[in-house]
Amino acid sequence: MVKLNRSINIAKIKETGEVIIADECFKEAKEGFRYRKLFHEKEISFECLECLECGQDLNISRSSLDRVYLRHKANHEPCFLSDNELEDYQLEEYERAVAAKESDRHKELKWKIGNRLMPVPGVESGSVAVDNKFIVKEDGRRKPDVYCRFKGKELVFEIQLSELSLAYILSRHNFYRKHGIYLIWILDTYDVKKQGTKEKDLKYLSSHQNFFKLDESVQEFRLICDYKFSFLTDDNELLSKWLDKSISLHQLKFEEVSWQSYYFDFSRQLAELEEQQKIKRDEARLEREKKLLEQRENNTKVKITGIVQEIKRLKKARAIDFSEVTNEIEGLDLHELKALNVYLGFNNPERYKVPPLFSWVDEAASIGPFFLIFILRCAEIELDVQGSASSGESLFTKVISTLNTYRDTVVKLLFKRGYNLTEADREIYKAKMGIQGSDGLMSYEFCNRLTNRLLVDDVSKHFKLLLIFESIHLGRVTGFHFGDDNWVAFANNAIEYYPKYWARIESALKQSELWETLHQKDKKKTFLKKLESWEASSPVQAEDAFDVVFDLFPHFCFG
Structure with missing residues (x-):
């Protein structure tokens, strides 16, 4: 049962096939009642009026204000045109679309499609119906322009020659999809590059974005499919263009989940190309990063080599001032500092047979301590100050026993670098310095106990x-x-x-x-x-x- 039997403005006279518009026939109340009287006395030429949407009989009725209008008979089956939820403007749009189905061109296309479908292999014999089959379901009934069964599937063809209301499109789309019937819209004139409301509404109902029209250049059943095709340019830019192809019914694909038919799956191809585009972008990014890394490594190598050569030059020249190269080292970033320390390897006990610091202490005793002091002061250069010589001698005792001048300066620099006194260090220091060295040892003990070795100089102060x-x-x-x-x-x-x-x-x-x-x-x-x-x-x-x-x-x- 329907909720309300809504008035209808358009109908077909069964006897003649003539389409009438109620507003025009019943414009005057007096004239309207005359038509109504003749209709009921069966003296009028349209003995029975038929709803253009559902094919059910209509009556001529009047309102309390003496307005004459068309209405479905009592207890009629559901019909979209009598749906009370439609706005007036939607009903008017819908009625215009239904009326357009009676044009000569519309009829021509219906019969061409129907006749050409009959001999197509796979189309079930006797299943083709042209404008005479009602698909009746519990939620309504529809009369498609053309109906057939193809390889066990139900297909309907709806022909549209003019602008369609979205309500009209959705009513058919949702009805057929709900009941597992494939709907193929047949357009006659359209421009895929300058799409109007009709084309856009139809296109966005399906992710495939295919438009179909009858291929009238051949006698057999073929459709011209306009479809959107995407591609990647040499610059990895994703573009799309419209292509067209004449196809047979066998070339259509049918998707049961969404109950859509299509020739070319634009959305799937687009997704695949987007993934390819992403892969190419990632590959290009990795290639750029690789080149940048190579350039960075080359620049780092040049910079580190220059610093090492300058240190060697200053050491050979017995320079006193290493401030410029110190500043250069302090200006290195973390990556460059790591490269410098890997190159020098001063904190790697396996790199040198004799730990470099021990050799530099010996050199300091003979040629001056300035290079040794530079190395110890430059905190960015990593050193193994806790390591010992092959004899077991510690760096602390090496300095104490070897240096006379700058001895205290070098020892304090060792503590700043994190050196920790051993019991052997204490014993050796006491044996060498005697009672006179007690203050010195106590000062070193303070340095050794510091949590913050940057405070070493404050110990002396x-x-x-x-x-x-x-x-x-x-x-x-x-x-x-x-x-x-x-x-x-x-x-x-x-x-x-x-x-x-x-x-x-x-x-x-x-x-x-x-x-x-x-x-x-x-x-x-x-x-x-x-x-x-x-x-x-x-x-x-x-x-x-x-x-x-x-x-x-x-x-x-x-x-």
């Missing part, structure tokens, strides 16, 4: 101050000739000579519980007087030693 904190840390006076527990002399010296750091020294004394001991031992109140004097003057406290003190004594909480 604040060595005595560090000994003060070391004494507090150990709980015995260290590095001063006051005696192990002479805390009064220790504190008097600290507050007198290091007043700018006293606040932190006092804090460390209090945290280590030496503060009470100090006051107990201060029988003559010498320290108390110095403390009162310091508090009275209240000198500004310096911050320049804070980093190295905190690095070595992080357990002291300095507020």
